[in-house]
Amino acid sequence: MDKINVNLYGGKSIFGGRETPLEAEMTYCDKYKNCSFYKQGKCFSAGRWQQNCKFGKKVRQKGYTSRALKYNDFRDKYRKDECYNKLDEPNNTIGKIEDTFVINVRYLHEKEGGGYKIETNIFSHPLIYINENDFKNELISLICDGKPRTFMDNAVIKDYQEKTVPRFLYELKTEFTDIYNRFITQYPEYREKQLNFIGRTAYIYSLRDGIELKSNYSDGAKFVKEGEYLKSTTNYNGSFMPFNAKEADIRLKIDKKMSVKITDNSMVDENTIFKD
Structure with a gap:
């Protein structure tokens, strides 16, 4: 079996609770090359929230707390692994x-x-x-x-x-x-079953041109998708404007990771790729 994913669990709690030893979890599989989930960067055996895929195999390696001398070496070893956090758990049906x-x-x-x-x-x-x-x-x-x-x-x-x-x-x-x-x-x-995408999250680059998107921030700025860019359709005002400017037109380069929650089914077409 080949290693396809690595995750780290444990360590210091973000809520201030008791620290647990860092633990590495490696996922192995010999069918990933012919797996539709893997091709989308997903695997049921990656992560701990869903039932594991029966074709995958997990191996866990217990590490150390931050008080141990070997803690940093253990953590860095797995963070530098080419499979670290490589796959997400699927929501596919x-x-x-x-x-x-x-x-x-x-x-x-x-x-x-x-x-x-x-x-x-x-x-x-x-x-x-x-x-x-x-x-x-x-x-x-x-x-x-x-x-x-x-x-x-x-x-x-x-x-x-x-x-x-x-x-x-x-x-x-x-x-x-x-x-x-x-x-x-x-x-x-x-054939005519109404497809409903509202509430799902899609990658912006895969949405159709011409759609209008609203900023998640309190400024409420609106943008229209034009090819590889998002262009503001309202005068943008923010706290960090150069030269103390009050308003600006914004043009954002869309990257592969930018996503948005679908608010209208018309935003989606056959080329849309969903994140969730």
Whole structure:
């Protein structure tokens, strides 16, 4: 297996609590070259918040507290590793590793004896692994038709149909087009399923030209995307203007890491790449 990611955990608490020994966590995999998640800079075995991918392997190395002489050497060794913080944990609802589809849809569970079901289970959110030959339209329909309910009052969980299903269909359409086309041929009612991107975070460079973006800061400055730049559409005023100027037109060079929260579905087109 090749090493694909390194993370460091522990050390001094930012909240002033008790310091724990620094710990390095290395992720290894021999299928990453044929993994759609990895190609997007993601891996379920990177990080500690989600269930690990069954194809990955984690190795942990316990280090030292900052009082130890070897603390800096241990920390620097892993920070300088080419795989340090290389991968993020995915929020994708679907991906493929070699000939296996990985479904990350909350409430989807395997039934005892075979098959699948949509079920509310507050204690379990498993990754579902399905051989490509078994990934049929009927399963996609089951996911899209699901109406999970709350555990306490049995109310329909609206976010599933309003957010999860549209996201699943969008990822299916953009990443696995042949399967999406096969599905909507048999289930044409899903062709017009409203895709909702509001609330998601996308990379600005991948958004369509002409959209207007509002600054996250209190100044409320507005910018329009023009190719590789964001150009202010309102006179910008700030605390650090040269020559004590009161207003300025701003032109920002867009880099690959700049992102924005989607506030209108019209901001998105087929070229949009999401950060989340």
